[in-house]
Amino acid sequence: METKDLKQAGLKATLPRIKILSLMEENTVRHVSAEDVYKTLLESGEDLSLATVYRVLTQFEQAGLVTRHHFEGGHSVFELNEGGHHDHILCVKCGRVDEFVDAVIEERQQKIAAEKGYDMTDHSLYIFGICQACQKL
């Protein structure tokens, strides 16, 4: 239950937070913008503010519940943290998103950071291309 998850993350179990978290726990959505969350909840009859959606998603990020991605186009996309780190491959035609993990790449990044004298904290990797479906159009 979301109330538990929230308290565990050190967050009060408020109505907006419960609604947003349960929406993100539905496996029908994996990569959503704040606007997506806002509109979906409005359509479900919930009444909340877009500013709150932004605030809550940022808190979720800080609490480690979600990850914020900077997909192209200026707007952020959020994803529930489950199943661990992974990178993304996106279709530039239709916006489809697939996920992958590559141990070799992960390891090489560590090596590069070390060579350059950096203490690596994070990385972001996006592959862009045209998905199978869009290639046939």
Add this chain to the structure above:
Amino acid sequence: METKDLKQAGLKATLPRIKILSLMEENTVRHVSAEDVYKTLLESGEDLSLATVYRVLTQFEQAGLVTRHHFEGGHSVFELNEGGHHDHILCVKCGRVDEFVDAVIEERQQKIAAEKGYDMTDHSLYIFGICQACQKL
């Protein structure tokens, strides 16, 4: 001479374009924002509009003269195209930027795209960390 480069790229050799291109050809700047370009040129006594800087940089990008990077923080950073493709490692403390190319990573990305059925067009990879200098603070 910049006039030549511009014509070759199919662009009229206007004053703003010449100024911006020569600024970017100085090896004192490698990764600059539109704002950086604008302020630097103003300080050099040039008189031009920020809107023009944005327009020109976008045209340069389309003409293949520069590459636009989406470093974190919402704003774009531009870099003259010379020396070919490379990726970046950034210090999250001081903003330092280093460059690298890793053949293994490049190749793996191709493989991943192929496996997922994508026709890969591009990729973006940023490693974040703390640079040597900042580790000592």
Add this chain to the structure above:
DNA sequence: CTCTAAATGCGAACGATTCTCATTAACCTT
């Protein structure tokens, strides 16, 4: 049930980028 700090809603503010439109400048033609 009460109280207090924290969370919310609303609209204003924000910062990077783009757009509109009147004015200016490139450069092709005489």
Add this chain to the structure above:
DNA sequence: AAGGTTAATGAGAATCGTTCGCATTTAGAG
């Protein structure tokens, strides 16, 4: 070299995602 055509520019308004400020509400401890 001068003129005309058309694209480029300057100035500021507009846009868009996101954040802020502040009055109001609510969660949760006592």
